[in-house]
Amino acid sequence: MGRTKEFDPEAALQEALELFWERGYEATSMSDLIERLGIGRASLYATFGGKHELYVKALRRYIETRRPSPVEILSQPGPALPAVRALVESYVADSVTDVLRRGCMVVNAAAEMMPADDEIARFVEANWAAIETALTSALTRARAQGELPADRDPRAMARFLLVFLQGLRLVSKGSSDPARLHDAAAQALSILD
Amino acid sequence: MGRTKEFDPEAALQEALELFWERGYEATSMSDLIERLGIGRASLYATFGGKHELYVKALRRYIETRRPSPVEILSQPGPALPAVRALVESYVADSVTDVLRRGCMVVNAAAEMMPADDEIARFVEANWAAIETALTSALTRARAQGELPADRDPRAMARFLLVFLQGLRLVSKGSSDPARLHDAAAQALSILD
DNA sequence: TTTATATTTGACCGTTCGTTCTAATTGGTT
DNA sequence: AACCAATTAGAACGAACGGTCAAATATAAA
Structure with a gap:
């Protein structure tokens, strides 16, 4: 029940992974990520939690998709x-x-x-x-x-x-x-x- | 001519090196460095230039003092x-x-x-x-x-x-x-x- | 002692940081 | 059709960022 997501979380996580991979953790800002993923700020936080949580998920995906x-x-x-x-x-x-x-x-x-x-x-x-x-x-x-x-x-x-x-x-x-x-x-x- | 420095630039650079070494570049802020070196903000900039320049000097010292x-x-x-x-x-x-x-x-x-x-x-x-x-x-x-x-x-x-x-x-x-x-x-x- | 110059202090600059909030929007359920 | 709940866009938050500046201070040379 409720509105459906307009983006694919898996694809978005992959984009986040690429950016973190390229720049590292500290040098990648949430604004950079929003721009790259093409989604809204609130959507990012609602879907993945904060920056650190997102990084951990990206790193996990990096390993698991190899x-x-x-x-x-x-x-x-x-x-x-x-x-x-x-x-x-x-x-x-x-x-x-x-x-x-x-x-x-x-x-x-x-x-x-x-x-x-x-x-x-x-x-x-x-x-x-x-x-x-x-x-x-x-x-x-x-x-x-x-x-x-x-x-x-x-x-x-x-x-x-x-x-x-x-x-x-x-x-x-x-x-x-x-x-x-x-x-x-x-x-x-x-x-x- | 002019006022003399109140701190030892070599010792200060060593402190900067330790902090950068421990935390990395992005995760170390100029405020962190000022606190650690125990000198004023303007003194840091006047002596070593900006953050990046300071990091390069610290890295150079790291290698040369080994x-x-x-x-x-x-x-x-x-x-x-x-x-x-x-x-x-x-x-x-x-x-x-x-x-x-x-x-x-x-x-x-x-x-x-x-x-x-x-x-x-x-x-x-x-x-x-x-x-x-x-x-x-x-x-x-x-x-x-x-x-x-x-x-x-x-x-x-x-x-x-x-x-x-x-x-x-x-x-x-x-x-x-x-x-x-x-x-x-x-x-x-x-x-x- | 005066003068010229470097250093120090600490307030201040505009920007960006990660995060939260409000309000409008959407779609599945009743 | 009405309702509820999740999602959306975007403004706004206080804090922290790297960097600058004006005024006060201290020293070596004149």
């Missing part, structure tokens, strides 16, 4: 190492095709808002933990399948790869030669040999 | 690989002792302000390029001295280490177990074997 997700890539059946390689290569591909150089929204959120913002901090850490866990189980599986020598430490390798991948997305905000990222990734993957 | 600098660590005479290891370990040490979890100010600046802010972007890229170059020459020296097999690619390895080190400083903003960083670093260093 397809395939890192976890999906890593849980492909069959040999595990190719999946790990595919994950690293997908990060490189994301980085070199990112012509606006927005980087990774999670990385941006982490650098800007951690540790002061508890909610964002929990969110980022949960995301990183999920990736580390998925990497650990993929590498454990690889070792069990004989793709990796028995003396390797899957958890340590997963931690290494997590750190490296976040570094990739950060450094890719610079205007550097794509070869820099390719070289770096090739070296990182050499620990799988 | 002792020993990455380049210094890497240009130690004698065997080169231990210097590379020492560099990585110094990043780990900085990360695990960073109880306020401010991370690296260059990383924070990169994530928050690149690529929109040209001046900061140039600054960050110059810093990263300097580290990559120093790593490349250290690894080249290592190869020439027989510390590294002849078929290794020093530049690619340097690029890898640069990315990894920036990732370390980013991930260290999370509240994760120090073991995560130690594990990651140990794996990264294993490419030197």
Whole structure:
């Protein structure tokens, strides 16, 4: 009962996500958002709550709409190492095709808002933990399948790869030669040999 | 001729650096800075210029006062690989002792302000390029001295280490177990074997 | 001691911030 | 057709923003 919304909240949230992604949290004003989403001020507040709430929803959408997700890539059946390689290569591909150089929204959120913002901090850490866990189980599986020598430490390798991948997305905000990222990734993957 | 300053500009700039480091650019207001530095508004503007100019000066100070600098660590005479290891370990040490979890100010600046802010972007890229170059020459020296097999690619390895080190400083903003960083670093260093 | 110049203080500038409110509008339900 | 409730547009809110200014103050040079 009552008047129906004139806009699609999902599409509006996507627009908010793009703007936050590009500019970060503090540098994006509610007026910027209203202009970009093309809706009224009151509609924005009624639908998404305040600025911080909107940012959290945007960040959640960023992670949830990523397809395939890192976890999906890593849980492909069959040999595990190719999946790990595919994950690293997908990060490189994301980085070199990112012509606006927005980087990774999670990385941006982490650098800007951690540790002061508890909610964002929990969110980022949960995301990183999920990736580390998925990497650990993929590498454990690889070792069990004989793709990796028995003396390797899957958890340590997963931690290494997590750190490296976040570094990739950060450094890719610079205007550097794509070869820099390719070289770096090739070296990182050499620990799988 | 004229009245003398009542405060030490270097000490004041250090205070500004600490606040920007902790909170980032946008989230730090001039009023915050005035309160922290304990000087008057007009004194701040007269001495350092506007907010952006002050931030650039603070970031420059951050890099220049770091002792020993990455380049210094890497240009130690004698065997080169231990210097590379020492560099990585110094990043780990900085990360695990960073109880306020401010991370690296260059990383924070990169994530928050690149690529929109040209001046900061140039600054960050110059810093990263300097580290990559120093790593490349250290690894080249290592190869020439027989510390590294002849078929290794020093530049690619340097690029890898640069990315990894920036990732370390980013991930260290999370509240994760120090073991995560130690594990990651140990794996990264294993490419030197 | 006078003079010229830099610094300090604190009020003040216009703008923008995130948020709220009022009133008009709309559409599903009764 | 009447009503109710959600949505809308846009004015308005107080606070905070980055930055400037005039007057008072202090110092080194003349």
